[in-house]
Amino acid sequence: xxxxxxxxxxxxxxxxxxxxxxxxxxxxxxRIVNIAHTAFYMIAAYLIYTFSTRxxxxxxxxxxxxxxxxxxxxxxxxxxxxxxxxxxxxxxxIVTIAVAMVFQEIVLLIYGGHFRGNPSLLTGFIQISGVRVxxxxxxxxIVVFFVLLLTxxxxxxTRLGIAIRATAQDREVANLMGMNVNRVAMVTMGIAVMMxxxxxxxxxxxxxxxPYMWLHPLVMVLAIVVLGGLGSIKGSLAGAFILGFxxxxxxxxxxxxxxxxxxxxxxxxxxxxxxRPEGLFGVAFEEER
Amino acid sequence: MIRPxxxxxxxxxSLFLIFCGVEVMSQEIKIGVAGPMAFxxxxxxxxxxxxxxxxxxxxxxxxxxxxxxxxxxxKIDTNEIINVPDAASAVxxxxxxxxxxxxxxxxxxxxxxxxxxVAMDYKKIxxxxxxxxxxxxxxxxxxYNKYKYWFRVTPINSMFLAKVDFILLGMVGKFIGMxxxxxxxxxAIFAEKAVWADPIVAAAxxxxxxxxxxVVGEWRPSATATDVTAELSxxxxxGAHIIFTTISGxxxxxxAKKWGELxxxxxxxxxxVEAQKKGFWEATGGLGNYDMxxxxxxxxxxxxxxxxxxxxxxxxxxxxxxxxxxxxxxIRILANAIEKAGTLDADKLVTELEKTDFYGAPGRIVFxxxxxxxxxxxxxxxxxxxxxxxxxxxxxxxxxxxxxxxxAVKYKIPPWVVEKWKKK
Numbered sequence: 001x002x003x004x005x006x007x008x009x010x011x012x013x014x015x016x017x018x019x020x021x022x023x024x025x026x027x028x029x030x031r032i033v034n035i036a037h038t039a040f041y042m043i044a045a046y047l048i049y050t051f052s053t054r055x056x057x058x059x060x061x062x063x064x065x066x067x068x069x070x071x072x073x074x075x076x077x078x079x080x081x082x083x084x085x086x087x088x089x090x091x092x093x094i095v096t097i098a099v100a101m102v103f104q105e106i107v108l109l110i111y112g113g114h115f116r117g118n119p120s121l122l123t124g125f126i127q128i129s130g131v132r133v134x135x136x137x138x139x140x141x142i143v144v145f146f147v148l149l150l151t152x153x154x155x156x157x158t159r160l161g162i163a164i165r166a167t168a169q170d171r172e173v174a175n176l177m178g179m180n181v182n183r184v185a186m187v188t189m190g191i192a193v194m195m196x197x198x199x200x201x202x203x204x205x206x207x208x209x210x211p212y213m214w215l216h217p218l219v220m221v222l223a224i225v226v227l228g229g230l231g232s233i234k235g236s237l238a239g240a241f242i243l244g245f246x247x248x249x250x251x252x253x254x255x256x257x258x259x260x261x262x263x264x265x266x267x268x269x270x271x272x273x274x275x276r277p278e279g280l281f282g283v284a285f286e287e288e289r
Numbered sequence: 290m291i292r293p294x295x296x297x298x299x300x301x302x303s304l305f306l307i308f309c310g311v312e313v314m315s316q317e318i319k320i321g322v323a324g325p326m327a328f329x330x331x332x333x334x335x336x337x338x339x340x341x342x343x344x345x346x347x348x349x350x351x352x353x354x355x356x357x358x359x360x361x362x363x364k365i366d367t368n369e370i371i372n373v374p375d376a377a378s379a380v381x382x383x384x385x386x387x388x389x390x391x392x393x394x395x396x397x398x399x400x401x402x403x404x405x406x407v408a409m410d411y412k413k414i415x416x417x418x419x420x421x422x423x424x425x426x427x428x429x430x431x432x433y434n435k436y437k438y439w440f441r442v443t444p445i446n447s448m449f450l451a452k453v454d455f456i457l458l459g460m461v462g463k464f465i466g467m468x469x470x471x472x473x474x475x476x477a478i479f480a481e482k483a484v485w486a487d488p489i490v491a492a493a494x495x496x497x498x499x500x501x502x503x504v505v506g507e508w509r510p511s512a513t514a515t516d517v518t519a520e521l522s523x524x525x526x527x528g529a530h531i532i533f534t535t536i537s538g539x540x541x542x543x544x545a546k547k548w549g550e551l552x553x554x555x556x557x558x559x560x561x562v563e564a565q566k567k568g569f570w571e572a573t574g575g576l577g578n579y580d581m582x583x584x585x586x587x588x589x590x591x592x593x594x595x596x597x598x599x600x601x602x603x604x605x606x607x608x609x610x611x612x613x614x615x616x617x618x619x620i621r622i623l624a625n626a627i628e629k630a631g632t633l634d635a636d637k638l639v640t641e642l643e644k645t646d647f648y649g650a651p652g653r654i655v656f657x658x659x660x661x662x663x664x665x666x667x668x669x670x671x672x673x674x675x676x677x678x679x680x681x682x683x684x685x686x687x688x689x690x691x692x693x694x695x696x697a698v699k700y701k702i703p704p705w706v707v708e709k710w711k712k713k
C-alpha cells in the first residue's frame with residue numbers, strides 16, 4: 001500500500017504543483033489573484049479536444065496550438081481587463097472571477113454540457129513496485145518535472161528571471177532601476193497562463209473535459225497557495241505535494257470516505273494556518289519582498 | 290351619421306369574428322418539453338419529443354372531436370442541473386405565459402418534485418421522462434386528487450433500477466463462476482457519493498453476501514471527482530473480481546478509462562450513465578471496452594418500435610437515446626389518450642391515460658395505479674448493455690424469465706480479467 005500511496009501522491013501533487021506555481025508566480029510579481037487561472041486550464045483542455053478529436057490534428061500539434069492559443073488569450077485578457085485596474089487588488093479579483101465565468105459560459109454555449117474526453121498520448125501501463133502506473137500518468141509526471149525545472153531556470157538563471165524576481169521583491173524599485181515592470185508583469189502572466197495551459201493539455205486525457213472542470217482545481221490551487229504562503233513558489237510546490245499526498249492517503253486509508261479527500265486537504269490547510277498564519281513559506285516570502 | 294356608425298360596428302364585429310376564426314384555425318396543442326436544454330438530458334428530451342411531434346403533425350395532428358390539431362412543442366429550459374429552483378419557475382412561466390396544455394420531461398428528482406407541484410396546482414398533465422424517485426408516484430397514491438395528473442414513462446423507478454442492477458451483478462457473478470471457476474467472487478462497491486446512490490450501496494452490502502459473493506470494500510469518490518486512479522489502485526490491491534458501479538456523473542469517463550488502461554482485473558458492472566452514451570467510446574479512447582451498464586434502450590427488438598426509434602435517433606442526433614428520450618413515447622401515449630377521450634380536458638384524459646397499454650420503444654408501457662411505468666417481464670424491463678469492440682450491445686435480458694430480446698448477445702468477461710484469474 002505504501003508504494004501505491006507514494007506513486008499516486010506524486011502524480012496528484014505534480015498536476016496541482018503545475019497549476020499552483022503559475023498562480024503563485026503572477027501573484028508574486030503583479031499581486032494579481034487570478035481566479036481565471038484554472039479557466040485557462042479548462043480552455044486548453046477544450047482546445048486540445050477540438051484540435052485533436054474534432055479536427056483530427058496530430059496530438060502533438062494540437063498540444064502546441066492549444067498552449068500557444070491559450071497563452072495568447074491570457075495575455076490579451078491581461079492587457080484588456082487586468083492591466084487597467086491592476087492597482088486595485090480586489091477589483092482585479094472580481095474581474096478575474098467574471099472572466100472565468102465568461103469563459104465557462106462561452107464553452108457551455110459552444111460545446112454544451114456534455115462530458116468529453118481526450119485520448120491518451122500513450123496508452124498502457126507499467127508496474128512499479130507492484131503498482132500499475134499508466135504511461136500517460138508517467139508522461140504527465142515527467143512533463144511536470146521538466147516544466148517546473150524550466151521555470152526554475154528561467155527565474156534563477158536568466159535576465160528575465162532576475163527582472164521577474166526583482167519586480168516581485170519591490171515593484172517600485174524595479175521600475176526605478178529601469179525595468180519595464182508592466183512588460184515583466186505581462187510576460188509573467190504569459191508564463192503563468194502557459195503553465196495552466198500545459199496543465200490543461202496534460203490533464204485532458206486523464207480526466208473529463210466539461211465546462212465546470214475549472215472549479216475544483218481552483219479550490220485546490222487556492223488552498224495550496226494559502227498553505228504554502230501566498231506568492232511563494234517554494235511554498236506552492238510544497239503545498240501541492242502535501243495536498244496531493246493527503247488526498248491519496250484518504251482514498252487508501254478510508255475508502256468509504258474517498259469523497260472527503262478534498263475536505264481533508266482543506267482541513268490540513270486550516271490546521272497549518274492556525275499554527276502558521278502566514279503559511280509554510282510565508283515569512284520567507286515576506287522577507288524576500 | 291347612423292350609417293357610418295353601423296359600418297364601424299359592423300367592421301369591429303367582422304374583425305372580431307375574423308380574429309376568432311383565425312384563433313380557431315390556428316388552434317394547436319401546446320406541449321411543454323421541460324429539461325436542462327444546455328445538457329444532453331434536455332437535448333434528448335427535446336429530440337425525442339420532436340420526432341413524435343413531427344410524425345403526428347405529418348398526419349395532420351391529433352384528432353380531437355373530429356378535428357385534427359397540430360402539436361406545437363414549447364422548449365422549457367429548466368436549468369435544473371445548475372440551479373434546481375429555476376425548474377419550477379420555468380414550468381410556471383410555460384403554463385402562464387406560453388399557455389402550454391401539457392408538460393413532459395424533467396430530470397433531477399429534486400427539480401421534478403418542484404415542477405410536479407406547479408403542474409398539479411394548475412391541473413396540467415405532466416408525464417415524467419427522467420426522474421426515477423419512487424415518491425414522485427407515491428404522491429399519486431397519497432393524494433390522488435391533487436397528483437393524478439402526473440405519470441411516469443421513463444425510467445423505471447429506482448427500486449426496480451436497483452433490482453435490475455443486482456440481476457446484472459448476479460449474471461456477471463455467474464459468468465465469473467462458470468468461466469473462471471471462482472465460486473465466491475469478490476466484489477468491490479464503487480459508487481459516487483450522491484443521495485440516489487446511498488440506498489443502492491446499502492442494499493448491495495446486504496444483498497451481495499446473500500448472492501454468494503463477498504464484499505471486499507466500498508469506495509465512495511465524490512460525484513464530481515475527475516481522477517479515480519488511487520481508488521482503482523486500491524481496488525486492484527483488494528483482489529476484487531467484480532467492480533459494482535453506481536455512477537451517474539462525469540466520473541464514469543475517467544473511471545472507465547483508467548479501468549481499461551490499467552487493466553484492473555475485475556469485471557465492471559452496474560450503472561454508469563456515461564457508458565450509455567455514444568460519445569463514451571470516443572471519450573474513453575476505446576478504453577471503456579467491456580464496461581457494462583444498465584440501460585433503458587438498446588438496439589434490440591424489445592418491441593417493434595425500438596429499433597426504428599433507436600436508428601432514427603442515432604441518425605438524426607448522432608447519439609444513442611438515453612431514458613430522457615422517453616418524451617417520444619410520452620407524446621404518443623398522450624396523443625392516443627386525447628384521440629380516445631376526444632377532448633383536452635385534463636380530468637377526462639387522466640382516465641384515458643390510466644387505461645394505457647402501449648408498445649413503445651422501451652417496452653410495453655402500462656401504468657400502475659400510482660401512475661408509474663410497470664416493470665417486469667412483458668412490460669418495461671430495462672436492459673443490460675456492454676461495450677464490445679466499439680458497439681454497445683444488449684447482453685440482458687437473455688433467458689431471463691423466458692425473455693431474450695432479439696439481437697441480444699452473450700456477455701463477455703474482459704480478456705485481462707480472464708487472463709489474471711483463469712490461471713489461479
